Amino acid sequence: MDTFIRPYVLKENASLQVLTGKGSPWLGESLLTIPGLYNRINGNQYSVKQSLSFSGGNLLVNGVDMGAAAPFEAAEATIWPINNVITRISRSAWDFLKDDGRFSLFTGILQYNDSVYNDLFYKANGYAAQTGGYRAQWYYRDSPMQLGMxxxxxxxxxxxxxxxxxxxxxxxxxxxxxxxxxxxxxAYNERRGMPDTIFSPADNQG
Structure with missing residues (x-):
């Protein structure tokens, strides 16, 4: 039950004033964390976020209309009555893009460029970037990972x-x-030229 409730509680006060004062959806961090998944930037456990907006008298959570809503302004928090449950999304952004046929060229060129770059690196340096030292690993190309997808x-x-x-x-x-x-x-990429993949051997230390 605790896991069920946590997505419904945000760490900041999403008052009506806050939501109506925004020209775009407001992003709030919930109390729900995903076990075993961490934020690569700060190392903290990853928290599920909710996107809120208020339009035409209705509250929208992650783009889903929760119905006409008049919040209660309590002393320590804002309470929003909602008419639908919040669906937890477990698929990654990359999963969505790959499964949606509208984005095949975008996903295809990302994967192609990554494979070409990594292959060039291997041919130039004699090993794969991800198997080298710490600085060598900076040269590893995996766009879905590096774009946070x-x-x-x-x-x-x-x-x-x-x-x-x-x-x-x-x-x-x-x-x-x-x-x-x-x-x-x-063909457009090839006309622009290929990247330089040779770097200092010192970068493979550590």
Whole structure:
């Protein structure tokens, strides 16, 4: 029961004044943490966040209409009556993008670029960046991980980067820009030139 209640309690006061004073949804950190998952930036256990907005007299939580809402302003908190339960989302942003057919060009070019870069690094240096020393690992390319779109393991611990918003072009947007297929995007990258992947051997220490 404690786990059920925690997503409904936020650490900050989301009063009507706060929500109506925002031009965009307000993001609040709930009391619910995910066991075994940590924030890569500060090392703290990852907390589930809720996106709140107030429009037309209705409260929206994570984009879901919770119905007409008139909050109670208590001495220590604001209480919002809601008409729906809050659904906990467990899938990563990368899962959503991969499963949604509208973003195949975006996910495809990210994966292609990462694989090409990592292959070039290996050919230039004789080993994979992620198997090298601490500084060498900076050169490892995994866009879903580094853009905060997925959970990854590091030294036996699960992490995610606490990023919350991405503007992702749909396949239709790419086509309007003149890129009909993944091959078109690859050809554009090749015209721009490949990255330099050789670095100082000292970077492989530690």
């Amino acid at each position: 997925t959970i990854f393991e590091e030294n036996g611990q699960n992490y995610t980067y606490p990023l919350n918003t991405w503007f992702v072009p749909t396949d239709e947007a790419f086509r309007k820009a003149g890129f009909q297929t993944l091959d078109d995007l690859i």
